[in-house]
Amino acid sequence: MSKNNGAAETFIAVAHVASELFKAQSIAEELSITSKNARALAVRAGSTAAGFNEITRFIEGLSKLTIEAASTVNTIAISQTKIAANMFRTGGFIERLNRVKYEPKEDKVDTIKVTFERVEKEKKQLERKISVSLRDLMDRLNETTMELRATQVVSVVSRVEASRASEDFQDSLNSVADKVSSAGVRINAHLESARKHLSILQ
Amino acid sequence: MKTISLYQKGSHKWLCFGRDPDRDEKIIDTNQYLVMNNEQSIILEPGGIELFSQMLTSVLRYTSLDEITALFASHQDPDIISSLGLWDQCLPKAKLMSPAIWESFLAHFGMNNIQFEGISDEGSAFQLGNTSLQFIPAHYLQSPGNFNVYDKEAKILMSGDIGAALDDEDTPFFVENFDAHTSKMEFFHRRWMSSNKAKDDWIARVRKLDIEILAPQKGSLFKGEMVQKFLNWFERLDVGIAQNK
Numbered sequence: 279m280s281k282n283n284g285a286a287e288t289f290i291a292v293a294h295v296a297s298e299l300f301k302a303q304s305i306a307e308e309l310s311i312t313s314k315n316a317r318a319l320a321v322r323a324g325s326t327a328a329g330f331n332e333i334t335r336f337i338e339g340l341s342k343l344t345i346e347a348a349s350t351v352n353t354i355a356i357s358q359t360k361i362a363a364n365m366f367r368t369g370g371f372i373e374r375l376n377r378v379k380y381e382p383k384e385d386k387v388d389t390i391k392v393t394f395e396r397v398e399k400e401k402k403q404l405e406r407k408i409s410v411s412l413r414d415l416m417d418r419l420n421e422t423t424m425e426l427r428a429t430q431v432v433s434v435v436s437r438v439e440a441s442r443a444s445e446d447f448q449d450s451l452n453s454v455a456d457k458v459s460s461a462g463v464r465i466n467a468h469l470e471s472a473r474k475h476l477s478i479l480q
Numbered sequence: 481m482k483t484i485s486l487y488q489k490g491s492h493k494w495l496c497f498g499r500d501p502d503r504d505e506k507i508i509d510t511n512q513y514l515v516m517n518n519e520q521s522i523i524l525e526p527g528g529i530e531l532f533s534q535m536l537t538s539v540l541r542y543t544s545l546d547e548i549t550a551l552f553a554s555h556q557d558p559d560i561i562s563s564l565g566l567w568d569q570c571l572p573k574a575k576l577m578s579p580a581i582w583e584s585f586l587a588h589f590g591m592n593n594i595q596f597e598g599i600s601d602e603g604s605a606f607q608l609g610n611t612s613l614q615f616i617p618a619h620y621l622q623s624p625g626n627f628n629v630y631d632k633e634a635k636i637l638m639s640g641d642i643g644a645a646l647d648d649e650d651t652p653f654f655v656e657n658f659d660a661h662t663s664k665m666e667f668f669h670r671r672w673m674s675s676n677k678a679k680d681d682w683i684a685r686v687r688k689l690d691i692e693i694l695a696p697q698k699g700s701l702f703k704g705e706m707v708q709k710f711l712n713w714f715e716r717l718d719v720g721i722a723q724n725k
Binding site for chain 2: 293296297301355356363366367
């Protein structure tokens with residue numbers, strides 16, 4: 279595969295990462311609504327569900343974290359696709375420059391050579407930039423995945439708290455726990471898919 | 481890049497991408513459209529090179545590269561399709577539907593993998609999943625070879641440069657005050673649209689269509705009664721080079 283195709287692969291993979299994070303963000307927004315509903319429920323359930331109130335704050339925190347991570351990753355990803363698209367264009371230019379047949383005049387500056395060196399330098403800078411940026415992106419994805427592991431713990435603790443609440447509220451509180459657990463699984467699936475797209479480039 | 485949904489019924493969807501806050505200010509803001517039906521998608525007016533990254537990121541939120549079976553370019557201008565060489569790298573099996581007369585011109589943007597399917601002057605139908613889109617002739621408005629895309633089911637006419645306006649990025653997606661909007665369209669239509677005869681032919685053609693949304697490639701979209709207001713305004717407007725001497 280030519281290096282130019284590599285640049286195309288990069289912008290495709292990174293755009294996929296951004297789209298996975300966008301989907302994760304939508305789920306996190308649902309989670310935020312779940313958290314608000316759970317808080318109202320905890321208030322209605324009264325003292326028997328007091329522990330749930332604290333959990334809802336934690337759920338809200340997780341949702342905020344995912345939304346922020348998605349936004350950061352999206353910004354990095356858009357900047358990366360731009361760099362990769364520039365790399366693709368620069369690569370194409372170099373390939374075409376290589377096909378130019380000419381005889382440099384001895385007494386004149388070889389402008390094609392100067393151009394070639396400048397563009398090669400630019401291309402190397404772009405490659406370095408994208409390599410650093412890809413590492414950042416992977417780190418951010420790994421961090422978010424680690425932080426989201428807490429959703430399963432939150433779900434278990436929610437069930438424990440639900441069992442302490444009065445019977446009238448147990449089903450609703452268990453449903454909150456189910457939603458948190460399901461959101462965590464779905465968000466992680468998108469993060470995993472995003473990581474797979476990135477791993478193709480490494 | 482912002483996204484709005486124009487139509488959704490089952491798997492049949494229309495999305496509009498535009499009002500890009502990350503756009504370089506030297507570049508005019510453009511609307512790009514994605515039509516989806518039964519696991520097939522077509523991008524209408526994919527846009528210029530400079531917004532390719534945002535477009536690819538945006539479309540992948542709703543569809544996959546495998547499902548994008550075609551691109552449509554109403555005509556040959558760079559703000560419509562100069563990203564072709566980049567799409568060519570990610571859509572090796574897709575077709576480019578565009579006026580037949582532009583084939584050898586469009587190839588200058590880079591078209592090694594995408595297959596060109598020229599639309600003949602009288603227009604044609606295009607099958608997307610379980611639905612059919614119509615390519616409606618709009619020649620000389622403003623390009624000599626130019627088509628609109630009509631979706632009978634969604635009642636949307638993607639009108640290319642017809643109805644185009646140069647809007648700010650915080651302007652609403654839909655026209656709210658028609659009279660105020662005309663000032664953003666008038667110069668463009670007088671200067672770019674080259675023939676009153678072509679304009680009148682086009683108006684007669686589209687008046688026969690049931691249109692709920694008229695969706696140009698630049699500026700706010702026309703919905704409901706605004707569509708008729710636009711057609712009436714355009715009908716009265718004198719266009720063509722003679723008016724710009």
